[in-house]
Amino acid sequence: MVVNYKNLESTASNIRHGILKSVHAAGSGHPGGSLSAVEILTVLYFYKMNIDPQNPQKPDRDRFVLSKGHGAPVLYSTLAERGYFEKEKLVTLRKIGSMLQGHPDMKRVPGVEMSTGSLAQGFSASIGMALAGKLDKSSRRIYTLLGDGELQEGLIWEAAMSGAHYKLDNLTAVLDFNGLQIDGPNEKVMNINPVNEKWKSFGWHVIEIDGHSFKQIIQAFDEAETVKNRPTIIIAKTIKGKGVSYMENNPDWHGKAPDNEQAKEALLELGGEANV
C-alpha cells in the first residue's frame, strides 16, 4: 500500500488539536502521555487496522486496547477524527453526563474495545482477545498500547508470560516509552530497564523504533504481522508532551490541563486556529 505521509501528518496534527482542546475544556486530564502516542494511534486507525467507524461492532475487526487508560484524550481524539463520533463531543471530556469519561468506558464510547484506567488490566484483557481470535480462527489482530510506568505493575509480566506461552502472534503491543511517569523519570521512580532484554527473555519479538516516525511505526507493524508463534512488542521511543514545546519532556504535564493562555500558545504552535 502506498503511504500518504502528508495525510498522516495532518491527521496527527488534528488529533493533537483535539487532545489540547478536550483537556483544556475539561480542566484536568493527561496531555503528556496522550501527545506522545499520537503518531502510533494515527498509524493504527488511519493505516493499519481493519475497522469500520460506521459499524463499530463489525465482526472480525481488529481491536485496539489503550492499556495506559489515562491516555484517554488521544484515543477519543483519534476516534473522533476517524468518524466514530462528532468532534464537538471532545470538549465534554470528564464532564458530568459525558460519554467521554476520565478513563475509557467501553459501554459508553463507540470504538472503545475495553474499559481501562487501572494499569495493566487492558494488556491482560488483550491476551484474552488474542486467545479469542485464535479460537475463532480469525485473521483479526489485537493491538495494545502500554505506558512505560505501567511496566512496573506485576500484572504486566503475568500477561507477558501468558502471551508467549500461548504463542499469540496475533497480538502486537506498543510501548509508549517516553521515560517519564508522575513522580519523575522511570529510572528515579523504579527502574524498568533493560526493557528490550526483559521482553526478549519473556519470549516476545522485540522491535525498537522512533515512536514519532511514521515510516518506522508502519514498518514495525508490518514486521509484527510476519512474526509467527510469538507476540511482538514495539518499543517506541517517544517524547512526552510531543508537539507542545513547554510540555515536552516535562513530567509536570503528565496529569494537568493548560490554562487559557497556555492552551492558545499550544494550539498556535501546532498550527491552525487557536480559538479556545
Next chain:
Amino acid sequence: MSDKMATRQAYGEALIELGKEREDIIVLDADLSKSTMTVGFSKEFSDRFFNMGIAEQNLMGTAAGLAASGKTVFASSFAMFAAGRAFEIVRNAVCYPSLNVKICATHAGVTVGEDGASHQAIEDIALMRALPNMIIINPSDPVSAKKAIFKAAEYKGPVYVRLGRVKVPFIYKDDLEFEIGKGICLKEGNQAAVIATGIMVHEAVKAAEILEAENIRIRVIDMHTIKPVDEKIIIKAAKETGAVITAEEHNIMGGLGSAVAEVVVKHHPVKMKMIGIQDTFGESGKPDELMKKYNITSEDIVKAVKEIIK
C-alpha cells in the same frame, strides 16, 4: 448416587455438560484445575481450556478479554485468590464493563480445613457484594450447585459462584426449580426464620428437626443467591415470624447477615441474630472441628433460636 458430594464436584460435572451444549463456553484456571474440578472440562475440551498458571490477576483480565470477544468464560481458583488477590481486576475489568465472566470460586470458608487461615476465605461474599453488576450465588448442595452453574451460564454478565471443598449432603432432588434471586423455603414455621446459605442450609434443616422435637417450629430458607437477595421472602419471613436468624460460613460482616439485615431494617424491623464467623481469622483443623470452634453448627442455630424466641 452417593449420599454426599462437594459442590465443586457438581461444578466440574456441569461444566462438561455445558461444554457439550455450547461452543462459546471457555474455562480458565490458575494451576488448581484438579482442586477446582475444571480438570474434567480441560480433558474433554482441551482447545477451550486455558491454564493461566499461578497468576490470578491475569486469569481475570484474560477472562475479561475473552468475554469482550463474545465468549462465556468460567474462571476458577480458590475463593481467597479469585475474590481476594484478583479483586481489583474483577472490579475494573469484569464488573465495571459488566462482562460475561463467571467466577467460580472453590474452597470457600473455614471448611477448607487443614490449610488454615491463609486459605480460608471468610470475606469473599463481602468483597463481591460491594461490586455493582455482580451476582452472587452460594449453593447449598450438589443439585443446586449444578443448576446454579447452568443459570449462571444463561445469564449475561458477571456472576460469582461460591463453592466448597468438603462433601455435603444432598438437600434437593433433580426436579429442583432454581432461579437466580429466588430463595427457597425448605421448612414452614412461624416462631422464627432461619435464613441460611451454602453449607449452613443443611445445618439449619438439622436445627429445625431438633427444634421440632421440642415443638418449636421454625422456617428455614435457603438463600442461595446473596445478590440480588430475595427481598420478598425476607420481608414475608420477618412479618410472619418476628425473629430472623441468618447463618453463613463467612464473616458476619458484609455477608448474608448484612444483606438480610439491610432488607429487614428497611421494610420490617424485627429482632435478628447472625450465625457466622465472628470477625476473626480461622485456623488449621478438620472442617467439623472448625465449625464447632467457630460456632457455626446446627447446635448454634438451635441455641440462637431459643434465645431469640424467649
